[in-house]
Amino acid sequence: MHSATTKFHQVIGLRHLTPSAYVVRFEKKGLSFHAGQYLSLGPGDSGEKRDYSIYSPENAGFLEVLIKEVADGQVSRLMKNIVPGDLMKVEGPFGFFNLRSEEVREREFLFIASGTGIAPFHSMVLSHPGMKYRLLHGIRFTYEAYEQDDYESSCYIRCTTGDMGGDYHGRVTAYLRDNPVSPDTICYLCGNVNMIYGAFDILKAQGVPPANLHAEVYF
Numbered sequence: 001m002h003s004a005t006t007k008f009h010q011v012i013g014l015r016h017l018t019p020s021a022y023v024v025r026f027e028k029k030g031l032s033f034h035a036g037q038y039l040s041l042g043p044g045d046s047g048e049k050r051d052y053s054i055y056s057p058e059n060a061g062f063l064e065v066l067i068k069e070v071a072d073g074q075v076s077r078l079m080k081n082i083v084p085g086d087l088m089k090v091e092g093p094f095g096f097f098n099l100r101s102e103e104v105r106e107r108e109f110l111f112i113a114s115g116t117g118i119a120p121f122h123s124m125v126l127s128h129p130g131m132k133y134r135l136l137h138g139i140r141f142t143y144e145a146y147e148q149d150d151y152e153s154s155c156y157i158r159c160t161t162g163d164m165g166g167d168y169h170g171r172v173t174a175y176l177r178d179n180p181v182s183p184d185t186i187c188y189l190c191g192n193v194n195m196i197y198g199a200f201d202i203l204k205a206q207g208v209p210p211a212n213l214h215a216e217v218y219f
């Protein structure tokens with residue numbers, strides 16, 4: 001259970017990325033965080049809250065989260081209907097899914113995401129311009145490559161299973177098998193638990209030590 005003071009931040013805007021995925025922007029109000037951390041959020045007039053990774057970079061003058069509406073997700077459905085001026089309950093930040101500053105300057109990173117699990121990597125990449133990274137994004141359809149222009153095109157790889165429009169047709173685990181990783185790569189994984197377990201097994205078999213593997217399970 002989270003132990004933090006609930007604060008109320010005013011919603012600034014909402015932008016739709018797909019019919020079900022959207023980004024909510026709200027006041028920062030001096031909140032400090034490390035890219036990769038998450039907030040517990042809910043509409044101000046609701047008793048419901050859910051954890052969402054911070055999508056915006058550390059130095060932005062606002063906070064953003066990336067949300068996908070799901071059929072049985074009460075918060076994701078409620079948040080889709082908020083409008084600028086509404087209040088949002090905010091607790092946090094929480095979590096230790098963070099980059100080490102000394103590694104950012106010197107090491108190469110592999111980020112592996114499924115779906116909206118890309119959110120913490122969006123924050124990391126925009127918070128640290130010039131870092132050396134490759135980002136694998138497992139999605140069904142090409143249109144789910146959320147705001148792909150925010151990444152270096154040579155660093156962002158869309159692994160699609162539902163259409164042939166991505167950079168690789170197949171799951172991120174299949175991509176890893178076809179494109180072995182250097183053992184000294186620092187790997188961060190976020191998203192579906194089955195993807196994470198499968199990718200961990202592949203990366204360890206390729207010689208990546210456990211100390212270089214970091215995961216955040218979304219669903």
